[in-house]
Amino acid sequence: MALTDSREAGSIRRRSLLVGGAALGASGFALGGTGCARVPSGDALARLRSQRTVRLGIAGEVPYGYIDEQGAFTGEAPELAKVVFKRLGIDRVQPVATGFGSLIPGLNAQQFDVVSAGMYIKKERCAQVLFSDPEYQMLDSFIVRKGNPLGLRSYDDAVRKRARLATGTGYAxxxxxxxxxxxxxxxxxxxxxxxxxxxxxxxxxxxxxxxxLTAREVVKKSSRAEATEAFAAVVDGKEQIDGGGFAFRLTDGDLRDAFNAEIHKMKRSGELFRILRRFGFTESEMTTLTAEELCR
Known part of the structure; x- marks a missing residue:
């Protein structure tokens, strides 16, 4: 997800969360509280298997992790999480909706067990959480008026033509x-x-x-706007290719490693792409990047 720490204090949620929050109990997943349960001490994976529930922090951004108009818990990251955690012996997933800026603090405060929001893996974040290897890589795009009258195809264009530029809360x-x-x-x-x-x-x-991805998906039903061709942002002369993954507490390396092992199997079999393409991802957005590379 295209989000950055410079504005992460914001806690604005998508409209779907306002609808979905009241409907979670009917979404078809076990939502019983687990915070006060007596569980054995030990590694995180054993603890979650004992609880039989994993709490997923989501931030309500389509198509990464959100609650849809019918109150269903979905998105590329939650759908992937449902498959992986079941294979790890954890049958139930519980969505915890919060603002994007609250995801890492909430994870470290044990409000949930994993961040399942397609979060970009950035060096600053890697000091605060452990990331899985990314499930996707992503370039940028602009939403512009039909015909792109200003010819905007890069951030340099926006600067040179003094375009009125907008982006989202906390976006990279x-x-x-x-x-x-x-x-x-x-x-x-x-x-x-x-x-x-x-x-x-x-x-x-x-x-x-x-x-x-978000640009091309959101303009599909518009007759007055279009998405530009994808491009790589340039920072200090280097093209930026971002990757999104799951975030775990720094103490939960066993859980992250087990999760990674399943992700790698799904990449090799093609199952990962079959899940993500339902949310608009293309084969070119599958990746062999690692969290270690992106954290550097």
Whole structure:
């Protein structure tokens, strides 16, 4: 997910979470509380197997992890989590909806067991949590008006043409725009890509920056906006290819390693792509990158 720590204090949720939060009990997954259960001490995997439930922190961003209009808990990361944790002997998954900026603090405060939100693996975050190897890699894209009248195809273009640029709360695109020379104070911060599409369509901004996946998905039903070709942001002369993964507490290396082993099997068999493509991912967005590489 295209999010960065510079604005992670925000806790805005998608509209679907407001609907879904009241409907979790009917979503078809066991939601019973586990925080006060007596469980044996020991490694995290044994503890979760004993509890038979894993709590997943999600932030309500389509298509990464969210609760849909019918109150169903879904998204590429939660759907992947359901498969992996079942194979690890943990049958039930419990979604815990929170603002993106609360995901890592909530994980470390034991409000949930794993962050299941397609979170970008960044060096700053790697000091706070353990990441699985990424399930996907991602480039950026712009939402622009039909025909792309300003010819915006990169952050440099947005700077040079003084475009009115917007992006989402906590998105990594904030940092990418600033690295290209766009004044941070001039970036319009919106709730999510849906708000970004509305702002472009109404002419309030010229461009909304997001991931290639979210941009191309959100414009599908628009007759007034389009997504640009995917491109790599450039920071300090280096192209940025981001990868998203699951986050675990620093003390839960056994759980992360077991999770990784299953992810690698699914990559080799093609099962991982079969899950992710339902949410708009393409084969080019599958990856062999590792968390170790991205943490560097």
């Amino acid at each position: 695109q904030i940092g990418y725009a600033v690295a290209a020379g766009y004044p941070e104070k001039d970036i319009v911060i919106l709730q999510d890509q849906v708000a970004g599409l509305n702002a472009v369509e109404s002419g309030r901004v010229d461009v909304f920056a997001g991931t290639a």
